[in-house]
Amino acid sequence: MEDNSIHQRTSTYFGSEQRPLFGWLHTPKSEHKKDTCVVICYPLALEYMSAYRSMRYLAEHLASEGFPTLRFDYFGTGDSGGYTEDDATIDYAIESIKDAVSYAKQMSGCEKVALIGLRLGATFASLYAENNPVDDLILWAPVESGKRYLREIKALQMSSATKESSHSNFLEAAGMVYWPNTQQQLATINLLNCKPSAKNVLIIPKDDLPENHKLINAWQSLDLQKIEQHSWPGSSGMLLLAEDTIVPVETFKNIKNALLATSNECLNDKAQETISTQSLICPISYNDFKASVSDNAIVESAHFYDDNQQCFGILSEQNNSERNNDSERNSELPCLIIVNSGAIHRVGSNRMHVLLARQLASYGFSSFRIDIPGLGDSLSELPELENQEHIEGSEHFIAQAVNYLKRHRNYGQFAIMGLSSGAFYSYNSVLRLNDLPIIDGLIVNPEQFYSSQGHEKNNDLARQQSGWMYYRSQIANPEKWKKFISGKVNYRYLFSILTSKISNIFHRQKNKLKKSTNTSDISNELSSDLYFITQQNKRLTFVISENDPANLIINTLAPNAMRKLLDQGKVEKHLIANADHTFSRYRPMVDMIQTVIRHMQTQYGYK
Numbered sequence: 001m002e003d004n005s006i007h008q009r010t011s012t013y014f015g016s017e018q019r020p021l022f023g024w025l026h027t028p029k030s031e032h033k034k035d036t037c038v039v040i041c042y043p044l045a046l047e048y049m050s051a052y053r054s055m056r057y058l059a060e061h062l063a064s065e066g067f068p069t070l071r072f073d074y075f076g077t078g079d080s081g082g083y084t085e086d087d088a089t090i091d092y093a094i095e096s097i098k099d100a101v102s103y104a105k106q107m108s109g110c111e112k113v114a115l116i117g118l119r120l121g122a123t124f125a126s127l128y129a130e131n132n133p134v135d136d137l138i139l140w141a142p143v144e145s146g147k148r149y150l151r152e153i154k155a156l157q158m159s160s161a162t163k164e165s166s167h168s169n170f171l172e173a174a175g176m177v178y179w180p181n182t183q184q185q186l187a188t189i190n191l192l193n194c195k196p197s198a199k200n201v202l203i204i205p206k207d208d209l210p211e212n213h214k215l216i217n218a219w220q221s222l223d224l225q226k227i228e229q230h231s232w233p234g235s236s237g238m239l240l241l242a243e244d245t246i247v248p249v250e251t252f253k254n255i256k257n258a259l260l261a262t263s264n265e266c267l268n269d270k271a272q273e274t275i276s277t278q279s280l281i282c283p284i285s286y287n288d289f290k291a292s293v294s295d296n297a298i299v300e301s302a303h304f305y306d307d308n309q310q311c312f313g314i315l316s317e318q319n320n321s322e323r324n325n326d327s328e329r330n331s332e333l334p335c336l337i338i339v340n341s342g343a344i345h346r347v348g349s350n351r352m353h354v355l356l357a358r359q360l361a362s363y364g365f366s367s368f369r370i371d372i373p374g375l376g377d378s379l380s381e382l383p384e385l386e387n388q389e390h391i392e393g394s395e396h397f398i399a400q401a402v403n404y405l406k407r408h409r410n411y412g413q414f415a416i417m418g419l420s421s422g423a424f425y426s427y428n429s430v431l432r433l434n435d436l437p438i439i440d441g442l443i444v445n446p447e448q449f450y451s452s453q454g455h456e457k458n459n460d461l462a463r464q465q466s467g468w469m470y471y472r473s474q475i476a477n478p479e480k481w482k483k484f485i486s487g488k489v490n491y492r493y494l495f496s497i498l499t500s501k502i503s504n505i506f507h508r509q510k511n512k513l514k515k516s517t518n519t520s521d522i523s524n525e526l527s528s529d530l531y532f533i534t535q536q537n538k539r540l541t542f543v544i545s546e547n548d549p550a551n552l553i554i555n556t557l558a559p560n561a562m563r564k565l566l567d568q569g570k571v572e573k574h575l576i577a578n579a580d581h582t583f584s585r586y587r588p589m590v591d592m593i594q595t596v597i598r599h600m601q602t603q604y605g606y607k
Contacts, residue, residue, distance in 0.1 A: 023072025
């Protein structure tokens with residue numbers, strides 16, 4: 001957790017009205033502020049989501065050493081305005097860096113600027129510096145060849161391609177879509193031919209590849225005061241899946257020392273203090289998978305939802321000047337609280353939380369996408385909560401968000417939505433927070449429903465159902481039978497899957513024999529608790545990827561209850577075709593977003 005005694009963090013919107021950007025400004029509290037401000041340039045796609053936590057720690061570390069530091073989302077990414085569908089990702093990134101540099105200098109009063117870029121962020125920083133001089137340019141695991149990067153994306157797409165995606169005019173992999181113009185621009189990038197204007201350049205190669213000196217050799221002839229390359233560790237640990245990432249503290253110290261060597265104490269105190277905490281942003285909508293951006297902007301605003309100013313979220317609301325009374329605007333329709341999926345921060349996989357929130361706001365449904373403590377930009381005093389999933393008692397954090405919105409924004413009803421581990425938070429909030437006006441839970445691809453006693457069992461069930469679905473899909477493939485006969489199969493694992501499947505069949509039959517549809521208390525057993533929830537006049541809406549184990553898990557744990565409640569209309573279940581667990585492909589993600597919007601419109605109407 002950051003030490004707030006020596007620096008402070010502030011969420012902020014900046015940039016132009018046409019291209020609003022969101023970021024975090026980390027400023028030193030000490031009197032020993034340096035004369036260099038730092039701008040951190042994120043990578044894209046899955047690397048962005050994985051590295052987000054480490055980049056926050058880097059900003060905190062530099063600010064604690066006196067460097068005002070800005071980290072931000074490029075236009076079309078993260079919490080900033082814009083969309084990849086505009087097919088201008090490269091241009092947007094470079095223009096966004098320009099706005100970020102100007103803003104960082106303005107807010108800090110510093111004359112000197114250092115850019116720190118990771119992966120494609122390093123590439124964008126280099127391209128920016130070709131036409132805009134910077135003092136320090138630090139490239140961490142830079143993408144040197146756009147063509148090689150595209151080949152990697154194509155290989156990833158082929159490894160998970162469906163008939164639908166393989167015939168699309170775009171590339172999609174690792175949680176991002178690369179549209180045709182973006183592909184063409186990436187293919188032209190070769191950092192060996194780039195000529196950045198920087199006084200000091202530091203290159204930190206990717207630490208899981210053989211050391212490469214091509215870039216530093218190509219730049220030795222440039223008019224640079226100093227250029228160095230150091231094989232410091234950390235890039236591979238930062239870029240693991242979000243829940244497994246390792247923060248490279250030692251390399252942060254090395255970067256700090258490199259900046260200290262080129263910086264002095266700041267004698268200028270012309271920093272600006274005006275911060276914008278909200279922005280008008282144009283939402284996107286989809287018609288038969290064709291995207292269009294509306295001219296009718298919605299309002300997004302940044303909030304801490306706890307008393308200690310540590311838990312963070314972004315609120316999306318309709319911008320309607322004729323209904324500017326908070327009580328009138330906010331009491332009519334439920335506000336949707338969207339919870340983290342896994343250890344990914346509030347933007348969600350493939351940015352889908354942002355896309356959903358903005359489109360809902362355009363229909364009058366406000367939504368609050370939050371980070372629970374230990375994830376994203378919500379801090380926790382408990383180290384054991386850092387970067388964790390399926391936290392027992394997590395409904396307490398949802399209650400904080402609900403109470404904040406009730407007190408400060410006058411919302412009267414709430415729905416809670418979450419994917420994967422977020423579904424666990426959503427379900428338990430609907431089940432246990434019966435003193436709060438939560439009327440609906442949108443449960444998306446749940447892995448488990450209970451912690452403590454049910455934790456291990458639920459995890460095993462998800463693994464077993466995934467294994468069963470895989471082997472079932474292989475039965476019709478003769479080549480797979482050859483593999484089985486030849487012995488190239490993990491027989492022990494296959495046997496465990498079969499025995500578990502038989503056990504689950506018996507478990508399902510036992511649940512079908514349960515006659516009780518009445519319960520007066522929480523039982524921590526799915527079948528009974530589904531009845532309990534609906535008896536509290538609450539709804540449950542399951543949104544399930546067609547081939548996700550979640551469907552089999554629900555049918556195993558509560559087949560009878562689900563059938564009856566579906567027949568009674570007290571529970572809904574929607575299956576999304578061709579979707580994986582995290583909706584990482586574009587068309588299924590759009591389908592999921594549209595399904596949620598139709599549900600909200602059908603159940604609650606819209607203005």
